[in-house]
Amino acid sequence: MEKIRNFEQVCNILARYERNPNSLISILQAVQAEYRYLSEEVMTFVASSLGISPAKVFGVATFYSHFTLQPKGKYEIKICDGTACHVKKSIDILDALKQHLHLTDKEHTTKDMLFTVETVSCLGTCGLAPAIVINEEVHGLLTPETAVQLVKDIQKSEALANE
Amino acid sequence: MNKAKITIDNQQISFSDERNLLEVIRKAKIELPTFCYHSEMSIYGACRLCMVEVEGWGLQPACSIKPAQDMVVKTNTSEVRAMRKMIVELLLASHEVNCPSCEKGPDCQLQKLAQRLGVKKVRFENSYQDRPVDDSSPAIIRDPNKCVLCGDCVRVCSEIQHVGAIDFAYRGANATVMPCFDKNLDQVECVYCGQCVRVCPTGALLPKSEIGVVWQELHSNKTVIAQMAPAVRIALGENFGLEPGTITTGKIVRALRRMGFDYVYDTPFGADLTIVEEANEFIGRWQQQEKLPMFTSCCPGWVKFAEQYYPEYLPHLSSCKSPQQMVGAVSKNDLVKNHKLAPEDIVMVSIMPCTAKKFEAKRPEFSGAYGKDVDHVITTQELATMIKEMGLDFNSLEQDSFDLPFGFKTGGGVIFGNSGGVTEAVLRYTSEKLTGMKTDSYIFNAVRGEEGLREAVLTIDNRPLKLAVVSGLGKAQELIEKVKAGEKYYDFVEVMACPGGCINGGGQPINHGLHTKQKRTSGLYDNDRMLQLHKPQDNPYISEIYETVLQKPGSTVAHEMLHTHYHPRKRIQTDDVSITETSPENKLVISICFGTSCFLKGSQNILHSITQYLKMTGKEKYIDIKATFCYEKCEQGPVIKVGDQILTQCTAEKAIEVIENSL
Ligand code: SF4
Ligand code: SF4
Numbered sequence A: 001m002e003k004i005r006n007f008e009q010v011c012n013i014l015a016r017y018e019r020n021p022n023s024l025i026s027i028l029q030a031v032q033a034e035y036r037y038l039s040e041e042v043m044t045f046v047a048s049s050l051g052i053s054p055a056k057v058f059g060v061a062t063f064y065s066h067f068t069l070q071p072k073g074k075y076e077i078k079i080c081d082g083t084a085c086h087v088k089k090s091i092d093i094l095d096a097l098k099q100h101l102h103l104t105d106k107e108h109t110t111k112d113m114l115f116t117v118e119t120v121s122c123l124g125t126c127g128l129a130p131a132i133v134i135n136e137e138v139h140g141l142l143t144p145e146t147a148v149q150l151v152k153d154i155q156k157s158e159a160l161a162n163e
Numbered sequence B: 001m002n003k004a005k006i007t008i009d010n011q012q013i014s015f016s017d018e019r020n021l022l023e024v025i026r027k028a029k030i031e032l033p034t035f036c037y038h039s040e041m042s043i044y045g046a047c048r049l050c051m052v053e054v055e056g057w058g059l060q061p062a063c064s065i066k067p068a069q070d071m072v073v074k075t076n077t078s079e080v081r082a083m084r085k086m087i088v089e090l091l092l093a094s095h096e097v098n099c100p101s102c103e104k105g106p107d108c109q110l111q112k113l114a115q116r117l118g119v120k121k122v123r124f125e126n127s128y129q130d131r132p133v134d135d136s137s138p139a140i141i142r143d144p145n146k147c148v149l150c151g152d153c154v155r156v157c158s159e160i161q162h163v164g165a166i167d168f169a170y171r172g173a174n175a176t177v178m179p180c181f182d183k184n185l186d187q188v189e190c191v192y193c194g195q196c197v198r199v200c201p202t203g204a205l206l207p208k209s210e211i212g213v214v215w216q217e218l219h220s221n222k223t224v225i226a227q228m229a230p231a232v233r234i235a236l237g238e239n240f241g242l243e244p245g246t247i248t249t250g251k252i253v254r255a256l257r258r259m260g261f262d263y264v265y266d267t268p269f270g271a272d273l274t275i276v277e278e279a280n281e282f283i284g285r286w287q288q289q290e291k292l293p294m295f296t297s298c299c300p301g302w303v304k305f306a307e308q309y310y311p312e313y314l315p316h317l318s319s320c321k322s323p324q325q326m327v328g329a330v331s332k333n334d335l336v337k338n339h340k341l342a343p344e345d346i347v348m349v350s351i352m353p354c355t356a357k358k359f360e361a362k363r364p365e366f367s368g369a370y371g372k373d374v375d376h377v378i379t380t381q382e383l384a385t386m387i388k389e390m391g392l393d394f395n396s397l398e399q400d401s402f403d404l405p406f407g408f409k410t411g412g413g414v415i416f417g418n419s420g421g422v423t424e425a426v427l428r429y430t431s432e433k434l435t436g437m438k439t440d441s442y443i444f445n446a447v448r449g450e451e452g453l454r455e456a457v458l459t460i461d462n463r464p465l466k467l468a469v470v471s472g473l474g475k476a477q478e479l480i481e482k483v484k485a486g487e488k489y490y491d492f493v494e495v496m497a498c499p500g501g502c503i504n505g506g507g508q509p510i511n512h513g514l515h516t517k518q519k520r521t522s523g524l525y526d527n528d529r530m531l532q533l534h535k536p537q538d539n540p541y542i543s544e545i546y547e548t549v550l551q552k553p554g555s556t557v558a559h560e561m562l563h564t565h566y567h568p569r570k571r572i573q574t575d576d577v578s579i580t581e582t583s584p585e586n587k588l589v590i591s592i593c594f595g596t597s598c599f600l601k602g603s604q605n606i607l608h609s610i611t612q613y614l615k616m617t618g619k620e621k622y623i624d625i626k627a628t629f630c631y632e633k634c635e636q637g638p639v640i641k642v643g644d645q646i647l648t649q650c651t652a653e654k655a656i657e658v659i660e661n662s663l
């Protein structure tokens, strides 16, 4: 039922801005607040409703880094690739997590919408290198194995919660 | 009136209503370099190549400032020169520099400029990142590695064509011109008109070449036929140093024979045939007052545009195939039936001023018992390349003539290449047919002209006939919106996607010289005047083909061979917005149209009622609801699709009833 509510909100947002193409940025902002990201379908819907081309909407959405075009999972994992972590092989952790979660260079979020894996430039916790952040919580001094174990633990507790 | 004057490089130049300083400088016969300026589009002012020194103001972009009385302008100071050179170096530094093997060849503005400015070496490190080339479309190749981000294509596509298939995305070093969501061109609303190809200064947008496969066919044992569109004969010469508008028909025919084509036919024969079919179709509709205005359908860019944006008008399009497809269909039929050739041994190659014709030839509608009507389409540019590849000295070639019967045409078929030509040819036919009187006059000045949207009212058989001629899809959209709103009424509307018609097509030689369009247009009208016959109905081979094959205009045979129909088309290959949690067990798909018109008529309330009903009856799990844009039946909204069933003027009760029955 959440999807219906989301969609009705989009209709309301479009009505609130009177389907005025000049309000595109405000509309995208409001729509993103609703869906947490801007999907192709929703951007196409917005473009058609405003009578402008989807390429224009996409141009605006990619110009501002505030807009997210990829869905974000329930758990956002950020792997530090600052100098200190990089030297301590943070990329190996990234690869291990991607492999474990079946992610690719283009897909950062798992199909079940549980995990999003990304790199960030420096977390400012170089003393703990290599480090990752899972939903704001820092985990340091990791190896690929311990990092994957963290994810496995979350997967286990999610599975339990669903039973 | 006191003439305003400015000084440009020590020369006094008068000016009046020029849009900007650049145009005055060009008037002074100085070829100021530009990348992002095209007189027919808005001013972008990004490339900074047009910088000049204006006394008292310093360096200024000439495209973006107005000329003012007594301005003193210098276009060639050492500062200006150094700056231009640096810009070209900077562009080259983020460009894939494989110039000798780039298809754009000598037409590339970047290469030309580098040579003109004496750029011997680039002082900056090459920072370009390799990006995938998009060759998905049947018409156009998009190579972002060659793009200089001038935005010309973006503006022509949105401002002139009102399509907006490509736009800037991302920013900084990642900025790229691309279709929405980084999709391929064949997944989006691009109509393949090639206007972007025409304005792109580099090799970033090019016609998709079919040169290789055409040589292969020519070297095989198959029977290879050529046909040539009207606009080719007055433009190809430009690639060999001739003025636009120079008629080189005979030389082209000779070149085609030397290349090994077995038959050389003329697309204007097909245009004559199109006129006979289309004019009769029109007379029928006009007399019955049904499906008016009738829109022409010989421009495939326009047809795709209509399929995507105006599906409600598709029944108004003429059902006639375009001349290219007609020539394909009748000549294959002739070779199979009368020359006993096997269909798979016949190859039809057409030479077109157009990139969209490549797409048209591949449409599934245009394949019949003998395969595709047209197998390969090469543009005027590609033919010039083939002539050069073969080493033929084009200008000294002898003249040669087309093969009969499909190489014989009247002037009515030749002027098809000009905006207004189809209408004029229809008038040449219709006026005689309706009055039953033959006349010597054949020129209808009322439908000629340069404006993108022209109207005329003629009296034929004592009845007013209201006509409109549009070229450029933006103009077409303007006109249809007025017709839709009831502000305008027409009986017949000619639409060409390219401004000025086929003579300005996306496959024509690249030529940014002054008056190119006008010269090509006059070239075709001159060609008409030089021909012996001007009215399609006077073409003896047209009469013959009706006697031997087609019986009469609009007959069943004619319909099978020469007519078609079109279907609504989705603009973007993206899923509709899914409103329910999709899972594989969900069987019945309900699509609710949320286009403006359906929305205003209450699609949101219907959605609400349906979801309430599903919740109450616990049937949610059997249903998948999507929000879509059906575009099709706006007058009859709200429109809902349940399974395969389309419900118009739908109410919540009606929808629920159908859902119950379908479950
Ligand atoms: S071919 Fe025409 S519709 Fe397609 S991108 Fe180029 S200008 Fe736009
Ligand atoms: S593709 Fe060509 S016309 Fe378009 S921005 Fe790039 S260089 Fe300019």
Ligand code: FES
Residues within 6 Å of the ligand: B033, B034, B035, B036, B037, B044, B045, B046, B047, B048, B049, B050, B051, B061, B062, B063, B064
């Ligand atoms: S032509 Fe003036 S800035 Fe590009």
